[in-house]
Amino acid sequence: MARTLNRLTANQIKAAKGKQMLPDGGGLYLQVTSDAAKSWLFRYRWKGKRPEIGLGPYPAVTLAEARRRQMWQGPPLQRCRRGIRRSL
Numbered sequence: 001m002a003r004t005l006n007r008l009t010a011n012q013i014k015a016a017k018g019k020q021m022l023p024d025g026g027g028l029y030l031q032v033t034s035d036a037a038k039s040w041l042f043r044y045r046w047k048g049k050r051p052e053i054g055l056g057p058y059p060a061v062t063l064a065e066a067r068r069r070q071m072w073q074g075p076p077l078q079r080c081r082r083g084i085r086r087s088l
Contacts, residue, residue: 010063013038028070030058040066 005025013030016022016038022030029041040055055061055069 006067008063013058013063024063024070026065026070028055028066030066040069042070 008024008030010021012022013036015032017030017035018032019034020032021041022032024030027043029043030038031041038058040058042053042055043050044053049063055066058066061069
């Protein structure tokens with residue numbers, strides 16, 4: 001079964017309230033900690049661990065920008081063996 005990408009819509013993001021993690025697919029999540037605090041996270045597996053990279057706060061980082069940053073972060077993780085590139 002194929003994994004679904006780009007699940008979230010702008011309306012779902014604006015309406016999100018309460019503490020939750022909303023998946024967009026491909027390891028991209030919107031973390032909602034309160035009505036006013038939303039941020040983008042990229043989760044992945046690396047050597048048996050599940051680290052996260054913060055991609056920025058919403059709405060300063062839009063859905064389209066978060067997806068672009070997530071796509072940038074994903075392939076280098078698969079290619080490199082020495083660690084994570086943190087600069088965006």
